[in-house]
Amino acid sequence: MLTSKNKKKSKTWFDKKARTRSFEPGQEVLAFLPLPGNLLQAKFCGPYRILQKLGPVDYLIDTPNHRKLKRVYHVNLLQQLSYRQQIARQLRTQFVEGISVTLKSTLRVTQDHWKRNQ
Secondary structure, eight states, X not given: OOOHHHHHHHHHHHHHHOOOOOOXXXXXXXXXXXXXXXXXXXXXXXXXXXXXXXXXXXXXXXXXXXXXXXXXXXXXXXXXXXXXXXXXXXXXXXXXXXXXXXXXXXXXXXXXXXXXTO
């Protein structure tokens, strides 16, 4: 059993790194979700959009690519999407769009070349 002295010491150590976090509706976050096929393993996935703040620590999250379209999460299971992650996401989107544009133009050139050589 902890004495009051030990409780104070534990609280001091905990409070050194403890940070209060809160999110606003519309903000994008990463959610700690179990991996498909293995419910004992989990990782941060996303980004997902916060729909509503339900209480001081509970949030309603929009999860469109999962079985449940909306889920309630505790703040400890959420992680703020960093600026670096947002930039990487934008670059991946631009890269994929660039590939599709490149493939379309390559196909068009190949089709034109094939038609001229017949």
